[in-house]
Amino acid sequence: MLETIAAFGRIAWAPIALLCRFLFGKVREPIGAPAKFALGVASILVLIASYSLLSYQRHQENPRDTTVPNASQFVEGWQKVIPKKDSPTDWFDKQQRKKYLESSWLYVDVIASFTRLFAGLSIGVIISLVVGMAMGCLPRVEAFFSPTLSFLAKIPPTAMLAVYFVLLGTDFELFIGMIAFGIFPTLAQGIYQAAKKDVTDHAVNKSLTLGASQMEVIWNVVFQQVLPRVIENVRLQIGPAMVFLIAAEWLVADEGFGYRLRMQSRLLNMNVVYIYLIILGAIGFLMDLLLSWTRRKLSPWFGE
Amino acid sequence: MTENNDQEEFALDVKNVSHWFGSNKVLNNVNLQIGHGQIVSIVGPSGCGKSTLLRAILATHPPKRGEIWSDGKRVRAPNRDVGIVYQHYSLYDFLTAQQNVAFGLMLDETSLPYRALVPWKWWPQRKKHMQAAGEYLDKVRLSHAKDLYPNEMSGGMRQRVAIAQALIMQPAILLLDEPFGALDEATREELQLMLLELYQENLQAKKDNGKPPFTILIVTHELNEALYVADRIIGLSQFHDDGKNGATIVYDKPAPVFHPNDERDFLAFNAQKDELRKAVFSPENLQQHAEYVTYWNEQKQAAT
Numbered sequence A: 001m002l003e004t005i006a007a008f009g010r011i012a013w014a015p016i017a018l019l020c021r022f023l024f025g026k027v028r029e030p031i032g033a034p035a036k037f038a039l040g041v042a043s044i045l046v047l048i049a050s051y052s053l054l055s056y057q058r059h060q061e062n063p064r065d066t067t068v069p070n071a072s073q074f075v076e077g078w079q080k081v082i083p084k085k086d087s088p089t090d091w092f093d094k095q096q097r098k099k100y101l102e103s104s105w106l107y108v109d110v111i112a113s114f115t116r117l118f119a120g121l122s123i124g125v126i127i128s129l130v131v132g133m134a135m136g137c138l139p140r141v142e143a144f145f146s147p148t149l150s151f152l153a154k155i156p157p158t159a160m161l162a163v164y165f166v167l168l169g170t171d172f173e174l175f176i177g178m179i180a181f182g183i184f185p186t187l188a189q190g191i192y193q194a195a196k197k198d199v200t201d202h203a204v205n206k207s208l209t210l211g212a213s214q215m216e217v218i219w220n221v222v223f224q225q226v227l228p229r230v231i232e233n234v235r236l237q238i239g240p241a242m243v244f245l246i247a248a249e250w251l252v253a254d255e256g257f258g259y260r261l262r263m264q265s266r267l268l269n270m271n272v273v274y275i276y277l278i279i280l281g282a283i284g285f286l287m288d289l290l291l292s293w294t295r296r297k298l299s300p301w302f303g304e
Numbered sequence B: 001m002t003e004n005n006d007q008e009e010f011a012l013d014v015k016n017v018s019h020w021f022g023s024n025k026v027l028n029n030v031n032l033q034i035g036h037g038q039i040v041s042i043v044g045p046s047g048c049g050k051s052t053l054l055r056a057i058l059a060t061h062p063p064k065r066g067e068i069w070s071d072g073k074r075v076r077a078p079n080r081d082v083g084i085v086y087q088h089y090s091l092y093d094f095l096t097a098q099q100n101v102a103f104g105l106m107l108d109e110t111s112l113p114y115r116a117l118v119p120w121k122w123w124p125q126r127k128k129h130m131q132a133a134g135e136y137l138d139k140v141r142l143s144h145a146k147d148l149y150p151n152e153m154s155g156g157m158r159q160r161v162a163i164a165q166a167l168i169m170q171p172a173i174l175l176l177d178e179p180f181g182a183l184d185e186a187t188r189e190e191l192q193l194m195l196l197e198l199y200q201e202n203l204q205a206k207k208d209n210g211k212p213p214f215t216i217l218i219v220t221h222e223l224n225e226a227l228y229v230a231d232r233i234i235g236l237s238q239f240h241d242d243g244k245n246g247a248t249i250v251y252d253k254p255a256p257v258f259h260p261n262d263e264r265d266f267l268a269f270n271a272q273k274d275e276l277r278k279a280v281f282s283p284e285n286l287q288q289h290a291e292y293v294t295y296w297n298e299q300k301q302a303a304t
Helices: A002-024 A033-061 A071-081 A094-101 A105-137 A139-153 A157-168 A172-197 A201-209 A214-252 A257-266 A270-298 B005-009 B050-058 B097-109 B112-117 B119-139 B155-167 B185-207 B223-229 B266-281 B295-303
Strands: B010-021 B024-035 B039-043 B065-070 B082-085 B173-177 B216-219 B232-237 B248-254
Touching: A071 A105, A071 A270, A105 A139, A105 A172, A105 A214, A105 A257, A105 A270, A139 A172, A157 A172, A157 A214, A172 A214, A201 A214, A201 B082, A214 A257, A214 A270, A214 B097, A214 B112, A257 A270, B010 B050, B024 B050, B024 B232, B024 B248, B039 B050, B039 B185, B039 B223, B050 B065, B050 B082, B050 B173, B050 B216, B082 B155, B097 B119, B097 B155, B112 B119, B119 B155, B155 B173, B155 B185, B185 B216, B185 B223, B223 B266, B232 B266, B248 B266, B248 B295
Parallel strands: B039 B216, B039 B232, B082 B173, B173 B216
Antiparallel strands: B010 B024, B010 B065, B232 B248
8 A cells, every 4th residue: 555655656756856857957967158147037037027917917906006116107216216407508517417416316315325335334344354354363352352243243233223323423424333333243253264264374384484474474374365255255244234224324314225215115106116126236236246356356266 | 593503513403302281291302403405204103293393393382391493593483494394285375386486485585564665676576586486386397387376286286386385495494294195196206206306406515515405304104205205214202111201213214315216116125114113113112212313323433
């Protein structure tokens, strides 16, 4: 009886296994570049098709629905975010150009948010690099910072907003502090681990036998070795940095992506919200590509 | 380091060195002098303290008692006069073969502020370093691989680069810590021949009344290798009459000298290998040191 059930199971499973093999291939089976590209495009097409279907259904039920906007609503949304004034007659006239660009939500918000993001990321990366490298190289610094860093890493930065309000106010400094101190514990720990684990004692001792000073050990040996890992860690921190920025802007800003998303989502202007989300994703994606490219250029030995 | 002219006749002078970890006594009053241009093999049972002795000479773990002198200078910290090649290459991943070899010259001859502040002086110097590195790569027959990163090279190639990297510094003594242990037989033989070629350069320098350029202390598990590449063989062992207080040198005799073109006749070593097994590796034979530690007596006799 059991054998019959097992045999039946095997027969029933065979077409499913065959289909899975056809769709997903084998574990770690390499695929060519054209197939990789085609699958990437397919995933975007699937996303667009699913969205279109959902939007179509919603508009069948309610033609004035704004929660899942259709193409014409997106065009309306786009017109809201681009400059509302006529193009300047003289593009070289600073005043005219400024007036024109500042009539665009998108321009104002991109400048506001990304100035904050870059400033916060830069300060956060510099602090994390100095602390992480010092911890990875110098056991005394490691012993001093290690418990504090582990503790801080467990507190969600968004939960610290009230502290930042009190200490930094609600202006530019708040966003910088939020991003810089938000990414600092995780990034510093990542750099510290890389500096400690990726550089063997042998590599350090050898550099000393080659005449390196302590500073050269840190800069010419440890830093050069961990540089690609630092860039990888910074890449991973772009997402969290954006979360901290949007959260802070959502609460206190009067311009920027977080502010606009809050205002437009309250009005159920999802055509603007989705446009902002796509732009946010695209800029994040471009930053990621730029960092990947930088890593390949600065550390060609690291591979993919 | 303290200058001492009396010591300069030795590339390495280990004086009454003892070392212990808690109650575990590892080295017991080790005395060892190595003259300029010697290639010395050190063998001993596993765990007898060969690596501890090497680390003490390198000064990454200075001995608890005793002194180490290199070329007339007291060794208190890792420095450019004592070079090291480890079993696992420890090349710098972020440098090409040529850059790895030139790395020591850069660290030894220039400083970080110098390279940053006077680049117009540093760049021509860099060119010379790279040229010298190219010559050393030629010496280890790797000029074709100068632009490869360590992860693009085989184990044998990496070990050659590591040897060139250490040799270019012309240290008073070069320590090789089981340098061929991770290599296949063919590559091992090639690198053994390379050591014999270096020894020939020493002989030529002596003939020309010059200072022999290469003094090497090699730790190996392989008795044939120890006898083949060296002109002197040392046994470090805990199997002696005061063994409870740690290992000491229980064997120190000349080894047969081979020319690179000589046939590799390991049968010729049999008598000395038997003697080594008895003196160094046999727990039953707890002999007086004087019986087998005769190197300098033989040298004096040969000189008279």
